[in-house]
Amino acid sequence: MRTMVILVLLMVGTAAAAQEGPAERLWDLYKQGRFEDVVREGKVELTTGEATAQVNLAVGRALVDLERYDEGLIYLETTVRMDPSRSWIYAWAKVYLGAAHYQAGRPDEAKQAWIQARDCAATRNATRNAVNNLKILGLAESYDGWKTFTTEHFQFRYSPNLTEFDGTAYARRHEEAYETITAWFGGGPTGAITFFVWADYQEALDAGLPPLGFARPEQNIVHAAADQTVGHEMTHVIAYHALEPANAVGLINEGTAVYHDQTGRDQLARARQALQQSPDPVVEVATAALWEDWSLLPGEISYPVGGAWVKVLLDKGGKDKFLQFFRDQGLAHAREVYGPQLQTWLAEFDAALYGPE
Numbered sequence: 001m002r003t004m005v006i007l008v009l010l011m012v013g014t015a016a017a018a019q020e021g022p023a024e025r026l027w028d029l030y031k032q033g034r035f036e037d038v039v040r041e042g043k044v045e046l047t048t049g050e051a052t053a054q055v056n057l058a059v060g061r062a063l064v065d066l067e068r069y070d071e072g073l074i075y076l077e078t079t080v081r082m083d084p085s086r087s088w089i090y091a092w093a094k095v096y097l098g099a100a101h102y103q104a105g106r107p108d109e110a111k112q113a114w115i116q117a118r119d120c121a122a123t124r125n126a127t128r129n130a131v132n133n134l135k136i137l138g139l140a141e142s143y144d145g146w147k148t149f150t151t152e153h154f155q156f157r158y159s160p161n162l163t164e165f166d167g168t169a170y171a172r173r174h175e176e177a178y179e180t181i182t183a184w185f186g187g188g189p190t191g192a193i194t195f196f197v198w199a200d201y202q203e204a205l206d207a208g209l210p211p212l213g214f215a216r217p218e219q220n221i222v223h224a225a226a227d228q229t230v231g232h233e234m235t236h237v238i239a240y241h242a243l244e245p246a247n248a249v250g251l252i253n254e255g256t257a258v259y260h261d262q263t264g265r266d267q268l269a270r271a272r273q274a275l276q277q278s279p280d281p282v283v284e285v286a287t288a289a290l291w292e293d294w295s296l297l298p299g300e301i302s303y304p305v306g307g308a309w310v311k312v313l314l315d316k317g318g319k320d321k322f323l324q325f326f327r328d329q330g331l332a333h334a335r336e337v338y339g340p341q342l343q344t345w346l347a348e349f350d351a352a353l354y355g356p357e
């Protein structure tokens, strides 16, 4: 389900954009997440023989949301046939067809459906949704020149613009890190991680992707620049699958990825250096405050702070407690797991971070 939420998140808003007859009630149910009801009532509506493309769309979408992909395809294909003018109804049917095919393990069919959703340019949100899926999942035409290199736990996709790059050595280092990190977490994803390696930060931005690097753990996907640390992004994917955190918080989630970046760097020293070198004067931010609001410090400071703080929790509280705590990464849960000593650790850490040498 989580994957579907990501793929089709933008749809709920547009559902209400145009309504007519019986579809209106179905969209109301749909917006309430009552997918079973949409399917049941929609199917009754369809027996009248006067059902519209919208009714088929509502039923098809609800079935896909219920992870009944092949059943959903029938209604979505019908929707497409009933909307020859290729309006927003056609566009969203194609977006959902793409999602259904992708979830069912048919990326080529997904690609085709999303390209059709994009190219009909019927409505901005459907177009944007299709474009984003094509880009993030590596299905857009712009990936046609990328090389694929498959290893035991990864499918690497290498940008054609990489220079002086040894793809075999890169893959070997990542496999080694994967072994180390999955052993630490006691598990990882069941399938391979698709790992896109861009020549640099700018190349991905120019291609319309979010700033590198980032992981989509629900989909086993990483987009990274070639010069990123080996362990950071894959840690996001591994930790997500091994521990299934219900509440992820920047300080802990990013801090854990930094802790496992496999560089062995002293993150407290890096954080202090970043504070000293900051072009703008940095107001002292208590780590407890950063825990509640990850945006309080710029990334070049907050990331090493997170890594250093995770190390404190592990050194002082031990790994078992940390793994227990990781499922709900909020400060309140940390106080429950670690007790009153947490306050002392935080005070000592802030002194080490902001105090004199």
Ligand SMILES: [Zn+2]
Binding pocket: 232, 233, 236, 254, 257
């Ligand atoms: Zn990260």
